[in-house]
Amino acid sequence: MSWIREGELSIIERFCANIIKAGPMPKHVAFIMDGNRRYAQKCHVERQQGHSQGFDKLAQTLRWCLNLGIREVTVYAFSIENFKRSKEEVDGLMDLARQKFSRLLEEQENLKKHGVCIRVLGDLPLLPVDIQELIAQAVLFNKLCFLNVCFAYTSRHEISNAVREMAWGVEQGLLEPRSELMAGCGSAPPPSFNLQP
Numbered sequence: 035m036s037w038i039r040e041g042e043l044s045i046i047e048r049f050c051a052n053i054i055k056a057g058p059m060p061k062h063v064a065f066i067m068d069g070n071r072r073y074a075q076k077c078h079v080e081r082q083q084g085h086s087q088g089f090d091k092l093a094q095t096l097r098w099c100l101n102l103g104i105r106e107v108t109v110y111a112f113s114i115e116n117f118k119r120s121k122e123e124v125d126g127l128m129d130l131a132r133q134k135f136s137r138l139l140e141e142q143e144n145l146k147k148h149g150v151c152i153r154v155l156g157d158l159p160l161l162p163v164d165i166q167e168l169i170a171q172a173v174l175f176n177k178l179c180f181l182n183v184c185f186a187y188t189s190r191h192e193i194s195n196a197v198r199e200m201a202w203g204v205e206q207g208l209l210e211p212r213s214e215l216m217a218g219c220g221s222a223p224p225p226s227f228n229l230q231p
């Protein structure tokens with residue numbers, strides 16, 4: 035399945051979108067991919083099939099977000115802790131990532147048309163070199179809306195990076211040590227949902 039499928043939404047999707055649009059709309063939504071293996075077990079399918087359908091659900095959700103006009107979506111796809119899973123499962127997930135990042139490359143024209151900026155965030159050197167190369171080609175710079183894919187991420191890495199960047203900002207005179215931003219009051223965190231297939 036492609037990352038953002040073209041074509042009209044169904045009647046039920048349009049009906050739900052209109053209800054949601056009647057209320058306040060978040061600017062940034064984060065999804066944590068979860069429940070793929072439980073889904074596979076429940077439906078008596080292979081674990082890899084559960085991961086694959088988990089991605090399909092993500093693609094469907096991204097389409098809804100685009101239609102709703104949500105400007106930024108962050109997907110927590112694969113954490114550094116996930117490398118501790120069996121070799122078979124990690125290899126399967128890397129194969130799926132290979133497929134999906136290649137697909138992202140094929141779909142660049144369509145994504146550019148929608149003004150989507152693609153960022154892949156994480157400790158990328160931990161990934162197989164061919165996937166790092168695919169990611170390097172797949173990132174896209176646009177300004178209309180943003181898709182952040184967290185891959186090989188860990189909260190410790192993110193927090194230490196953020197602190198390092200803020201320290202750099204202060205050193206460069208771009209941030210004041212006592213500013214609201216430094217105190218973490220600048221912006222509210224994005225709402226976060228668990229995404230199950």
Ligand code: FPP
Nearest residue numbers: 067068069070071072085089111130131134
């Ligand atoms: C969570 O379910 C899912 C994962 C840890 C892996 C998700 C990654 C992919 C589908 C790879 C491709 C994705 C992109 C965006 C390139 P779980 O395995 O923790 O399931 P459980 O909660 O039932 O144990």
